[in-house]
Structure formats: structure tokens, C-alpha cells
Amino acid sequence: MNTHWQKKSQEEIKKIVFSALDHNVNYQEQPILGVPATYLDEKVFSQDESFLKEAPFLTALIKNPNHIGCHTLDGSENFFSGTQEIERKLIEICAVDILKGETGAQDGYVASGGTEANIQALWIYRNYYQQEFNANLNEITILCSEDSHYSMHKASNLLCIDILSVPVDEETRALNEDTVLQYINNAKAKGKKYFLGVVNMMTTMFGSVDDIDIYVRALQAAKVEFKLHVDGAYGGFYYPFSNQENPLNFKNPMVTSVTLDAHKMVQAPYGTGVFLIRKGFMKYANTKEASYVEGEDYTLIGSRSGANAIAIWMILSKNGPFGWFEKIFILQKRAQWLCTKLDELGFSYFRFPTSNIITIKSEYINEQCAKRFGLVPDNHHAPKWYKVVIMDHVSIEKLTLLLDELKKHTLA
Ligand SMILES: *Cc1c(COP(=O)(O)O)cnc(C)c1O
Secondary structure, three states: OOOOOOOOOHHHHHHHHHHHHHOOOOOOOOOOOOOOOOOOOOOOOOOOHHHHOOOHHHHHHHHOOEOOOOOOOOOOOHHHHHHHHHHHHHHHHHHHHHOOOOOOOEEEEEEOOHHHHHHHHHHHHHHHHHHHHOOOHHHEEEEEEOOOOOHHHHHHHHHOOEEEEEOOOOOOOOOOHHHHHHHHHHHHHOOOOEEEEEEEEOOOOOOOEOOHHHHHHHHHHOOOEEEEEEEEOOOOOOHHHHOOOOOOOOOOOOEEEEEEEOOOOOOOOOOOEEEEEEOOOHHHHOEOOOOOOOOOEOOOOOOOEHHHHHHHHHHHHHHHHHHHHHHHHHHHHHHHHHHHHHHHHOOOEEOOOOOOEEEEEHHHOOHHHHHHOOOEEOOOOOOOEEEEEOOOOOOHHHHHHHHHHHHHHHHO
16 A cells, blocks of 8 residues: 555665765765755854765755755756755655555645745635636635634635635534534625635644534535545644544545644654645645746745755655554543543543544633643633643553542532
């Protein structure tokens, strides 16, 4: 099954990264006179070979490749073709091995984060409906849930299109098909014809996963044009492993694009969002005026560090697919452990079964406790919920401290 994603040793990883950097432009040895780019400032960042020879990621930072543009399309800046190849491999790992697409059937790039990747998707679909259907801005709308990330509202504002934010059930955080259909029909009555649907693969606050078929059935019943984007910024590197048989991937013809964030569950540096979309759609985000960039620019961001793509590729390659399953398995076990303890205490909380977020009703948690344990509220002004996120560092020992504190409150 895993055709692109193979576990590699540190030695192999080092060799591949150093060799890729060697295939990029060499500012010291070649006469490169026309680009506003070079290595990091050597007065501040040591370029000592003996220090860097065991550190491929630091070397990538120092050599500072610019991955401007989208490298799964034809033609890219040839100055950095060595490390662009690593980004292409990374995109295949994400699109094919994690999200069940066919090899070579998706485009993608490493975005600044989930926010950019989500906006990129909605930007593409807005332009698609404008160019292919002659749509007016006021005929296009984003369709998502009230638990969707706020980046949808940024996109609505930036792209000058409306947003429909459908309420979810307070307890189960699930969409209701009748409510979704009602929202769509209301919007249709007000002239909306083109729907940019966003399906959550784990929401930021609750870890809940939307039932994509609810959107599909409602949109088809309303007989409107639509495209579906999966927001896996939180869950993209988690849910496909905690629930292998799920419909939020490229095997599902209803899914056109997906956002993943490596700077959440993957422990990659910030600046590692991943945007993936079926071939044929990137062109709607082309900026032809980017004529000084070889291959032009199909992304929102412009210049971006190639070291980010290398970091994600290194982490995934070091763990390998089976290592990744084990990592998620352990986080799932800890989440189950916490839920069992909360059940024993009789606390009410929300946990989507295949998620590592446990969201506890605020009545059980006072402000000091939330502060001490860094629990994040749904709303800083009027918290109704506080969440525990089971990350690598969130050990059973640390969870025990939280439970001891919670017990004190219930006994008091
Ligand atoms: C975090 C998150 C985002 C935004 O990601 P950034 O990397 O912070 O821009 C979008 N959607 C969901 C579901 C998220 O959890």
C-alpha cells in the first residue's frame, strides 16, 4: 500500500537531504548575479562544516532554498530544483499514502499553515466558478459548520463571498442533515448557486469529524453546484491513522482538495501547512503577472522556505508509516485512559471516538485550574468548554496531576 512512504535511517535521510542541497544553486562557486537570494548571514549563523555535517535540517535552513511556486506542476525555479524534488516526494506521501489518491493525480505545496491552505482552496473554487460558470461574487458562498476554523471567515472576507455557518448539536457536535438542507435552501432562495463546502477532519476545539455524506446529500437534494474541501489542518496526520476506513480522502470522488498541518500533530516547525488538490484545479490560482518567477506562481504565499518541506519529509521518513501508526495508537490509548478516569468521576465531556482532544464542560474547571494546566477555552470571554489535547508531551503522569486537581474541586 505504501508506495512513496518508506522508513529511512538517519544516514539515508542525511544523504538525501545533502544531495538535494547539492543540486540547488551554489552561491559561492557559481556566478549567480540575478536573484535577491543567498545563504543566511554567516556572521550570525555558523556555516562551519564540522558543525553542520550531522545536521541536514540546519544546513537546509542556512542554505535557505526558496520554494516559491508549485512544484508538482510543470516548470519551476531551476535554482532550487534539488530540494523541490523532496517537496514533490512529500506531496506524494501525503496525497497517495495518507490520503489514498493515485500517484501523480494531485497537485500540492507546503503552505505557511492551515489558514493559507484553506484560503488557497476557497480562492481556487471561487475563481473556478467565476471563470467556468460566469458566476457573480454574490452567487457564491462558503458552506461550513459553526465548529469550522475561523480561517473560513478570513477567506469569506478576503474573497468577498458570503459564508454559511451551520450550527451543530451542542452535545454531539454533529451536523443535522435537515438543518444543512434548510441553510442551503435559504441561501438558494437568496440567489446563491455555487457552494464551497468545507468538511472538518477534526475540529480545532472538539476534534469532531463531519459526516461528508450529509453535505453531499443536502447539496445534491438542493440541486446546486458545489465543490468540497476537507479541512484536515488538525486531523490530517491523525484521523487517517486512528480511523483507516474513512471517506475523507481522494478515493472519494466528492473530495477535491485537502488541507493538512504538519506543525500541529507532526511536531514540524511552524510554516508547514500542506495544500493538496486534484490535478486540473491549481490553474485557477495562477497569477500570470508573476512573470519573473520561472513557472509562474500558483500559490497564495510567494517566497517560502524549502527547509519547511524538508522538515516534514524528514519526520515522516524517520518514523515510517508503521512508526506513525504506533505514535497515533499511543496518543489514542492515553486519550482513552483520561476518558475512563473522567467517567469514574462522573464528569461530562466531549470526545470524538477517534480523536485525541477531550473537551470538558467548564462547570468542572475553575479558572486557576485551567490556567495552571494550560487548558484552552472555546471562548476566552465566556468559556463553556475547556480542552485537553493529548500531544507527545502530555503523559499519563501529567494527566494524573490534572485529575487530582479536578477531584479536589468535586470533593470541595
Ligand atoms: C489550526 C487549524 C487551522 C489553521 O491552521 P494554522 O496552521 O494555524 O493556520 C485550520 N483548520 C483547523 C481545523 C485547525 O485546527
